[in-house]
Amino acid sequence: MAESNATLILNKEKLQCRSKTPLWKVMQENQISVSAHLAIRSGELITDDEMINPGDLIELIPVVSGG
């Protein structure tokens, strides 16, 4: 895996993704709905227009609930 990559964590699964790209674009490429998730990096909530840095570990939290 190239050093410039980052990691997304969704439902305890790790997903390698490219960095130096806005979060929303990476989510779109991985078919993850921006509207259905929040993102946390280093304990801070980040917006989907934030750039992903090399080595970032970003947790995606599903926000959709219902029954």
Add this chain to the structure above:
Amino acid sequence: MRQHRLSLCKQHYLLWLPDQVERFIKKYQMFTKYERVLVAVSGGKDSLALWDILWKLGYQTEGLYINLGIDGDISYSDRSMNFAQSFADQRQLCLHVVDIKDQYLETVPEISMRTKRGREKPCSLCGLIKRYVLNQYAVNGKFDVLVTAHNLDDEAAILLANTLDWSLDYLARGKPVLPLKPGFSKKTKPFCRIYEREAAAFAILNGIEYVRDECPFSIDSKQLFYKKHLNEWEDKQPGTKLRFYLKYLSALEKGAFPSRQDSADNLVHHLCPNCGQPTTTGSLCAFCKLFKEKSISEENSIIK
């Protein structure tokens, strides 16, 4: 927040969302600071975020948690109740708890297993039980208003489902405020214009601990199906859900979905001979029928 063309830092976001909620409470004349508000609390992000906001805005709130007895190998109901109780304790707020098993001798999964309605649609059964208990508690407790944390995504998903089915009766009563009627508490939805994602962000930024597991019964639920599709549209066209809901409210206001004479709202309500709650059937209400089915099946098993 592309839907609002707005970007806020944490500090301003935590001020902005309560401001929005207060604006909608006033706009739709939901309740005032002189009234007693019963908040339906599930232990999830929406209800705890809403309760936190109402408390901070100075409304007179008490919470009600209904323990449905859902386990699903994750002690779902008990864990949810613990989140609600911790939240209330931290803020010294009053949380009432109704335990369905204690009160009616069966958990919701048990009722679900033995009733036709429950086996086919457990979420519909759960909805019936929650609506009944919440209304009964609000009326008996003399609360001025019952508040639920239905958010914009919930409302848009319900609206989409009702539109696909052309359920005119439901479309006629989709307002964020249902007025007080004999036997029925006034019901309001202060989060009706708040995105689910906005409520979750508020909970996380505020350090509110909430149950993150989904209800084990909600897998493959229709509501989640509709939400998934609405979110796909929202991703492509931010603001879709809000536009859909607001245009509907506007159409409703202009009389696009008049309440029909034969709709449930306009039928004469009788009192259920068992519990005294209003019902349109003239016999037992839908809730009491659930337990009549039990006594019939028990009688049959004794005869066998």
